[in-house]
Amino acid sequence: MNAMKKLIAGNWKMNGSRADNAALLAGIAAGLPANACDVLVCPPAVYIADVVQALQGTAVMVGSQDVSAADKGAFTGELSAAMLADCGVRYAIVGHSERRLYHGETDAVVGAKAQAALAKGITPIVCVGETLEQREAGETQAVVKRQLAGAIHAVAHCVSEIVVAYEPVWAIGTGKTASPEQAQEVHAVLRAQLAAATEQSGRVRILYGGSMNAANAQTLLAQPDIDGGLIGGAALKAADFLTIIQAAS
Ligand code: PEP
Numbered sequence: 001m002n003a004m005k006k007l008i009a010g011n012w013k014m015n016g017s018r019a020d021n022a023a024l025l026a027g028i029a030a031g032l033p034a035n036a037c038d039v040l041v042c043p044p045a046v047y048i049a050d051v052v053q054a055l056q057g058t059a060v061m062v063g064s065q066d067v068s069a070a071d072k073g074a075f076t077g078e079l080s081a082a083m084l085a086d087c088g089v090r091y092a093i094v095g096h097s098e099r100r101l102y103h104g105e106t107d108a109v110v111g112a113k114a115q116a117a118l119a120k121g122i123t124p125i126v127c128v129g130e131t132l133e134q135r136e137a138g139e140t141q142a143v144v145k146r147q148l149a150g151a152i153h154a155v156a157h158c159v160s161e162i163v164v165a166y167e168p169v170w171a172i173g174t175g176k177t178a179s180p181e182q183a184q185e186v187h188a189v190l191r192a193q194l195a196a197a198t199e200q201s202g203r204v205r206i207l208y209g210g211s212m213n214a215a216n217a218q219t220l221l222a223q224p225d226i227d228g229g230l231i232g233g234a235a236l237k238a239a240d241f242l243t244i245i246q247a248a249s
Pocket residue numbers: 011167171172173174175209210211212230231232233234
């Protein structure tokens with residue numbers, strides 16, 4: 001059981017425009033409860049500087065959806081952790097299933113990205129999760145443990161500094177949510193793996209992601225090892241995002 005502040009992180013993916021973002025952020029800022037949980041938004045990289053500016057004076061933090069494993073140089077299209085930190089980024093999602101699927105990111109690449117983020121003071125949110133095929137084959141625990149092991153190995157003595165997000169691939173953007181019991185079962189496995197790697201595993205927040213929404217957030221967040229949420233679709237509507245924040249606060 002964890003008494004730490006929960007973290008609600010919105011992953012905007014490739015959505016938004018300057019006008020849409022301004023309206024969304026104004027809505028979030030206006031409705032943020034006093035004593036809110038930790039709140040993070042991860043806009044498309046091109047909007048990060050705008051979003052940081054718009055959120056000045058609020059408690060809402062800004063994250064990136066990815067980060068390069070490299071420091072600098074000839075990596076066209078990449079953004080380094082130093083650049084992101086320079087622009088006010090506090091967290092970086094690494095190893096989202098869409099990056100693993102569409103960009104071929106391996107556990108080793110994801111681990112290197114987590115390490116690159118930490119080296120510049122950015123907290124990596126390491127995503128793990130099984131596909132429907134893997135769940136049906138009874139491989140869920142083996143898959144998420146292998147994915148988390150890659151990150152634990154890469155960040156070495158800094159394991160307590162990461163955030164983990166359990167995102168079953170079959171639940172992302174599909175409207176199919178893992179039941180609170182299914183999610184808790186995997187979170188407990190991840191917690192045990194973290195505990196074997198660091199004495200400070202109680203500090204590591206394990207987020208659930210996968211069709212979390214205003215209606216189901218409360219029961220998911222009530223599970224003992226669910227320390228917050230990584231929210232896709234529902235993070236694009238201020239009212240829904242605020243309801244989730246309220247449930248976590
Ligand atoms: C995500 O992409 O991280 C996610 C959880 O998406 P959604 O909430 O839309 O399922």
